[in-house]
Amino acid sequence: MKHYRFCFLGFGNVGRALARLLVAKSADMRRDYNIEWLITGVATRRLGWLAKDDGFDPALLLTGKETDVTTTTGLNEWLKVARPDVLFETTSLNPETGQPAIDYLRASLNAGAHTITANKAPLVYAYEELSSIAAANGKRFLFEATVLDSAPVFSLFRETLPVARPRGFVGIFNSTTNVILETMEAGRSFEEGVKAAQDLGVAETDPSHDVDGWDATMKVCALSRVVLNKPLLPRDVRREGVRSLSPATLRDARAEGKPYKLISRARINEDGSVSASVRPEQIALSEPLGNIRGTSLGVHFELDMIPGLTVISHRPNLQSTAYGLLADCINALKTGPVE
Numbered sequence: 001m002k003h004y005r006f007c008f009l010g011f012g013n014v015g016r017a018l019a020r021l022l023v024a025k026s027a028d029m030r031r032d033y034n035i036e037w038l039i040t041g042v043a044t045r046r047l048g049w050l051a052k053d054d055g056f057d058p059a060l061l062l063t064g065k066e067t068d069v070t071t072t073t074g075l076n077e078w079l080k081v082a083r084p085d086v087l088f089e090t091t092s093l094n095p096e097t098g099q100p101a102i103d104y105l106r107a108s109l110n111a112g113a114h115t116i117t118a119n120k121a122p123l124v125y126a127y128e129e130l131s132s133i134a135a136a137n138g139k140r141f142l143f144e145a146t147v148l149d150s151a152p153v154f155s156l157f158r159e160t161l162p163v164a165r166p167r168g169f170v171g172i173f174n175s176t177t178n179v180i181l182e183t184m185e186a187g188r189s190f191e192e193g194v195k196a197a198q199d200l201g202v203a204e205t206d207p208s209h210d211v212d213g214w215d216a217t218m219k220v221c222a223l224s225r226v227v228l229n230k231p232l233l234p235r236d237v238r239r240e241g242v243r244s245l246s247p248a249t250l251r252d253a254r255a256e257g258k259p260y261k262l263i264s265r266a267r268i269n270e271d272g273s274v275s276a277s278v279r280p281e282q283i284a285l286s287e288p289l290g291n292i293r294g295t296s297l298g299v300h301f302e303l304d305m306i307p308g309l310t311v312i313s314h315r316p317n318l319q320s321t322a323y324g325l326l327a328d329c330i331n332a333l334k335t336g337p338v339e
Contacts, residue, residue, distance in 0.1 A: 004037045004086060005038060005086075007039070007041035007082050007087045007088070007113070008043070009089045010043070010088075010092075013201075014118055014322060018090075018322040019058050020058075020322075021323060022039075022326065023058050025326065029330065033334050040083065041081070043078055048071055048072075049073065050069045050070070051081040052066070053081070080111075084108070086113060086115075086333070087115050088325055089104055091104065093121055097125065098119075098121030098124060102121070106133060109133045110133060112137060118325060123146060124234070147219045147222060147299070148297050150313065150320040151311050151324075153223070153227070164304065168267030169265070169302070170288075170289065170299070171216075171300070172262065172263065172297055173215070173216040173219040174213075174215050174216045174297075175294075175295035175297060176194075178296070179197040179200060179202065180193030181245065181261065183197075184245065184250045187247050187251065189247070190243065194207050202295055211242055212239075213240060213241045217234050218234065220264045221233060223299070224266050232266065238277040240280065241280075242260075262278065289310070294315060295317075298311060298312035
């Protein structure tokens, strides 16, 4: 039974949730997949580039009490010392360029590691390049956690829908805006809605990426590039956030049975181009995504073989996102490279 070396590039809330999940699922991984693991590298802006050849103690790592670690001087030295078999990348989103995450992922794949990310931007700006590097090195580049946390979207098409061609999709991709809009429907202010989302742990201290539609826009571009096979950049998406909606407007829409949601759309046109938008829209409760509330997320695909296919992630949380990373890890190790 091989002991696989895992490295974490980024160790914030998602990375820490993944470390806890690895501990909780270690017996299942050993029994069902013959996978034993140890964490040999952790890198963050605060901690620096840390490595430990015989493995970190997860409990000490999570409490910040780990000792006898090696501090390296940067990415390349860290990869040489930590020698990952699998690298998990959960660094911050840069919607403008995808950097430095793209450089991190490129280096990881070239170092011979299966590379798994929760970061949407590298899919938008470098999906083809990173996939090619992975194939050339006999490794997997996987990213299921980027759109619906642990709900299968990319693997659904990759593994279970051969020759089915998606024509477009409509999605609700952002938990923060769901919570804000529902709080405002109850007569409270936008600021109170932001506070409610932050209290639930789904909104950052600065929620601009969510409320202005950037998070959803990046997910639209990622799905378009990977699932529709149509490159799409954020500037190509008509984007409008939720700041302009008033509590009165939202209350009236809910009473009408057609509440507002931040709706993401992309569709392949007859000429092969893609039309895409992220904006507040009223959605009937009878529609496939009409009953999504709270932190839940979903996407509805139209395909040539199937009139409609809906995937919903009910009330995802940090563990859900961590599970998306874990599932990619197990799938990479059990199946090996894609030929």
